[in-house]
Amino acid sequence: MSLTDLLDVLVDMKQDFEISDAFLDNLLSRTEWANFLGFHRSTLWRWEEQIISKIPPLKSSYYENHRGVRSNYLDGYQRFLLAIIYLLKGQSVEKGIKNNAQVVKFLKRNFMHLRRKEFEKWKESQ
Template sequence: MVSSSLPIVLETIQEERIFKNAFLDNALTRQEWANVIGINRKTILRWETEIIQSVPPVKAQYFPPDRSIRAQYLDNYQRFLLACILVAKGGLEKRSRSYDSVIKFLKINFNNLKRENFEQWVKING
C-alpha cells in the first residue's frame, strides 16, 4: 500500500508497536531513535538533508530558530516527523519509495504536520 495519505500514515504510526511511547516529551539522540525504528543513523541524516530541507515549511518546523540546525538530540516532534517519513517511504513494509514521493507527501500535508498539530494529535491519541 502506498502510504501517501496522511490519515493512513497517522493510523499506521498509532498502531505500530515500535512507536508506542515514542513521542513522549523526552529527547533521544539520532542513534537512539535509529535503533528504535530499525534504521541506520546515517539514514536520518540523509532524510534531514535530502527530504526535510527540500520542503521549506517543514524545515522551518523541524529546525526551529531557537535551536541549532543539528542539535544533538531529537525532540518528540522531530521523531514524529521522521516516523511519518519512514511510513510514507514504505519502511515498515520493507519497501523503499523515492525521496521525491516523500517530498511530495510532505508538501501536500505540511499544513497538517506542524508542531501545533502534532501536539494536538498526541493529546488525542495519547
C-alpha cells in the same frame, strides 16, 4: 497521495504502540532513534538533508527549537516527522512511494497538517 492517505499513516502510527509511545520521551539521540527504527543514523541524516530540508515550512518547524541548528537530540516532533517518513518509505509497495522525491511531494501536499502544533494536537489525542 492525499490527505486521506496522511490520515491513514497517522492512524497506523497511533495503532503501533511501540512507535506512538516513543514520542513520550523527552529527547533521544539520532543514534537511539535510528536504532529504534532499525536503521543507521546516517539514514536519518539523509532524510533530514534530502527530504525535510526540501520543504521550507517543515524545515522551519523541524528546527524551531534550535534556530536552524541541528541538535544532537531529537524531540518528539522531530521523531514524529521522521517516523512518518519511515512509514511512507516502508509502505512503498502499497502506497507507491519509492524514492525521496515522492516523499517530498507527499509531504509538500500535506505540510499544513504536519507542523509542530498539529503534532501536539495529535499527541494529546492519544
